[in-house]
Amino acid sequence: MNSTKSDIAHGQYLAEIEVSVLNRADSTSDVGLFEVEDTDGNQFVVGGVADRVNSLAVEETYRIEHGLGINPNFNPRETFSNQFKKASSHDCPQCGSELIFKPGVESLPNAVSRALDQQGRKGLHIVVTEESEIHRLSDRDDWRPFRESNRSVRTPQHQYRCTECSLSIPESELGRYLAHGGRAVEDDADEMHILNSQAASTSESLGMATGGAKDIDNFRDNISEGYLPDEDALTTEGLFYDYYFDTGDDRDDKDSLFYPSYSRAVTNHPHTDRTEHYLTVGLNSTISVEDFERRQLNLIAVLDVSGSMGSQFDQYYYDETGQRRSVDSPSSETKIAAATESLAALTTHLEADDQLGVVLYNSQAHVAKPLSLVGETDMDAIRDHIRDVSAGGGTNMSAGLETAIDLLGEHEETDATQVETRIVFLTDMMPNTGATGRNTITATVEEAAARGIHTTFIGMGLDENPDLAESLSKIRGANHYFVHSAAEFKQRLDDEFEYMVTPLVFDLQLELDGDVEIDAIYGSPNAERAAGKIMSVSTLFPSPTTDGETRGGVILLRFDGSPSEAMELVASWEEIGGTIESDRVHISAAAESPEHFETSGIRKAVCLARYTSTLQEWITAVQGGDDWTPMNGQRQGQWERDSEPLRVPDQYREKFQTIQAYIDETADDIDDELGQEVSLLDTLIEHQIPQPEHDLSDQALDRLSDLVELAPTSNGELAKAWGVKTGAEVHAYLTSEFEGYYQRDQNRMLRPTEEATELVQIQS
Numbered sequence: 001m002n003s004t005k006s007d008i009a010h011g012q013y014l015a016e017i018e019v020s021v022l023n024r025a026d027s028t029s030d031v032g033l034f035e036v037e038d039t040d041g042n043q044f045v046v047g048g049v050a051d052r053v054n055s056l057a058v059e060e061t062y063r064i065e066h067g068l069g070i071n072p073n074f075n076p077r078e079t080f081s082n083q084f085k086k087a088s089s090h091d092c093p094q095c096g097s098e099l100i101f102k103p104g105v106e107s108l109p110n111a112v113s114r115a116l117d118q119q120g121r122k123g124l125h126i127v128v129t130e131e132s133e134i135h136r137l138s139d140r141d142d143w144r145p146f147r148e149s150n151r152s153v154r155t156p157q158h159q160y161r162c163t164e165c166s167l168s169i170p171e172s173e174l175g176r177y178l179a180h181g182g183r184a185v186e187d188d189a190d191e192m193h194i195l196n197s198q199a200a201s202t203s204e205s206l207g208m209a210t211g212g213a214k215d216i217d218n219f220r221d222n223i224s225e226g227y228l229p230d231e232d233a234l235t236t237e238g239l240f241y242d243y244y245f246d247t248g249d250d251r252d253d254k255d256s257l258f259y260p261s262y263s264r265a266v267t268n269h270p271h272t273d274r275t276e277h278y279l280t281v282g283l284n285s286t287i288s289v290e291d292f293e294r295r296q297l298n299l300i301a302v303l304d305v306s307g308s309m310g311s312q313f314d315q316y317y318y319d320e321t322g323q324r325r326s327v328d329s330p331s332s333e334t335k336i337a338a339a340t341e342s343l344a345a346l347t348t349h350l351e352a353d354d355q356l357g358v359v360l361y362n363s364q365a366h367v368a369k370p371l372s373l374v375g376e377t378d379m380d381a382i383r384d385h386i387r388d389v390s391a392g393g394g395t396n397m398s399a400g401l402e403t404a405i406d407l408l409g410e411h412e413e414t415d416a417t418q419v420e421t422r423i424v425f426l427t428d429m430m431p432n433t434g435a436t437g438r439n440t441i442t443a444t445v446e447e448a449a450a451r452g453i454h455t456t457f458i459g460m461g462l463d464e465n466p467d468l469a470e471s472l473s474k475i476r477g478a479n480h481y482f483v484h485s486a487a488e489f490k491q492r493l494d495d496e497f498e499y500m501v502t503p504l505v506f507d508l509q510l511e512l513d514g515d516v517e518i519d520a521i522y523g524s525p526n527a528e529r530a531a532g533k534i535m536s537v538s539t540l541f542p543s544p545t546t547d548g549e550t551r552g553g554v555i556l557l558r559f560d561g562s563p564s565e566a567m568e569l570v571a572s573w574e575e576i577g578g579t580i581e582s583d584r585v586h587i588s589a590a591a592e593s594p595e596h597f598e599t600s601g602i603r604k605a606v607c608l609a610r611y612t613s614t615l616q617e618w619i620t621a622v623q624g625g626d627d628w629t630p631m632n633g634q635r636q637g638q639w640e641r642d643s644e645p646l647r648v649p650d651q652y653r654e655k656f657q658t659i660q661a662y663i664d665e666t667a668d669d670i671d672d673e674l675g676q677e678v679s680l681l682d683t684l685i686e687h688q689i690p691q692p693e694h695d696l697s698d699q700a701l702d703r704l705s706d707l708v709e710l711a712p713t714s715n716g717e718l719a720k721a722w723g724v725k726t727g728a729e730v731h732a733y734l735t736s737e738f739e740g741y742y743q744r745d746q747n748r749m750l751r752p753t754e755e756a757t758e759l760v761q762i763q764s
Helices: 082-089 110-118 173-180 186-197 217-224 238-242 335-347 377-388 398-413 439-448 465-472 486-500 599-623 651-671 675-688 698-710 715-722 727-737 754-763
Strands: 013-027 029-038 043-049 061-070 101-102 125-128 133-137 157-164 169-170 205-210 257-268 277-288 296-304 355-361 364-375 419-427 453-460 481-483 505-513 518-522 532-542 547-553 554-559 567-575 580-587 742-744 748-751
Touching: 013 043, 013 748, 043 061, 061 110, 082 101, 082 157, 082 754, 101 205, 125 518, 133 675, 133 748, 169 173, 186 554, 205 238, 205 547, 217 364, 217 675, 238 599, 257 505, 257 580, 257 599, 257 742, 277 532, 277 547, 277 599, 277 698, 296 364, 296 398, 335 453, 335 481, 335 486, 355 377, 355 398, 398 419, 398 439, 398 748, 439 453, 439 465, 439 486, 453 465, 453 554, 465 481, 481 486, 486 532, 486 715, 518 599, 518 754, 532 554, 599 651, 599 675, 698 727, 698 748, 715 727, 748 754
Parallel strands: 043 125, 296 355, 296 419, 419 453, 453 481
Antiparallel strands: 013 029, 013 061, 029 043, 061 125, 061 133, 101 157, 157 169, 205 277, 205 532, 257 277, 277 554, 355 364, 505 532, 505 567, 518 554, 567 580, 742 748
């Protein structure tokens, strides 16, 4: 956000200001003075020691960072008259002596002050000091490098000081000190701390699909790499979007942008043989491919450049003991490399009348590129800048999010039928600084959505946190993609970019009037919104169709029994222009017996839903069975994930074999391809935990377990655990028995190697 002259304060550093140089003013040989104009047309002077400002050129535009405000006629007693009066009317709350007021202003270069005074310059100007940086701005390359440092912009604090005991009181704290005998109130201080930390298809028509997850690639990749995936990495809406469905569309009265269709099924479950009754809600539209055109975009790309993004794409940043893995291995591309290539590829899909901005964040947020028209930007230069970004630091996701929302704030009132205002977040979803609570981050995204600012989350790496992603992507206008690789995501953008940034329907609600209730919902990110007879979905996006089938084009409902009487289905929704539409359909009572499916689409949906439920049952059981926490493990944030090795208990191999045979049979009967699910089940059925070769005795294995549990630990701590007398005995044992199983960190503390940790887990 650009500052202007009105933001300049004497003796205070200004974060940044954009100026155009009008003229060079006459001055002494050792001082340079330039008449400039800010973005609002206000004129003032930028000055400095000659060798600091001689790079400025007339008719060029610059961004000055950390310029120091100066007013040659500054008089502190006039500017801060009230504060001086307050100091004179109070005694020190600690010792009773006299208080004086000390304005928080930075000392100014005398040579520049004299030059301004000699020319009779009045009012506020800027001095370029050693703290300052000057960047020439090209008309078409408005990138701003991310220069993270340990200091913030220096803004000296106004203070009251005691002339005797040297007590210093911040200006805003004086009242509290006076009221509490010289002590700040801790509760108030804590409160202040909290407040301050706060595809186009070639078919003739398009269908629709829900928001939320648009794939289950994180789930598939974890299994492929031998890790136990998170339960939230497997969603039915993500799985459904991998397939095309017959939506049961046989209606002619199509006078709204969206319309539902319905199909029924009665079928026995392959595991329990229980008879189940299902209904699909087909998601159809009246939009043809030829008529579809995405709206103009106001787009802010928010790129996570924190330390975890520097880790390998196919590894976890934290191993199973909670320790950070080394990121020096060149075994695969890093997450930041995949993210920057993905973002660069995304920008190639923007049109001249779109606007693009870029925010980078780690422990702080930085506007790398202000929001501006693509047609007026050197996009090749911007893509080069994006590819040069590196990773490091903490992960203040909320700071990146709030900065993006601020940049888009002036566009929230735009006509939603003409312009889409959207944030695209590229991150591994592991915030660990700033506001990290689920409710806080979710509330921020929800509030932005209510203002017409929608969000797409693009997850990076095997250790992307699907739990947080799942929570955020169910919000109005939101969706979530997982980057399998930069090359694969580029192809996906070629096919789907127009759809992923164009929500068309909001707040779809289906109310059921009959003698059964909704028992479960599949294919919707908002499944938890079901309340007996009501289903609710926050957002629908356009989706490609082929051969009359729509990608991800159904939501599946399972009833709690067999409908014995006719049902009435009442659907209502809001279309992008704000109009509210509704649809009422009468469905006769079910009289069919198993295995009855009105369409191939509902049969495929039921099969995939049962497959998902089986896998989720397995993950929940395996994760719930291992609640081990290392005693001295490295402390992680709420969303930072440890890796867990893949485990398949024997009872689940049998269930997987049953569901695999069911999938094969379904695929044959509907003449469809479900081979990737069969292959995934093969991987799980055949998975065997590798048994590492070792020659350790039972005693050595027990002692190695102590090392893993206590790490980081010392010789003395292990001596107590092992029941030996001295640390020297431990040292001798380590060197003779544990070669390759331990290492010392920079603090000389003992830690197990990955091989040791895996061996202990397998033995336990």
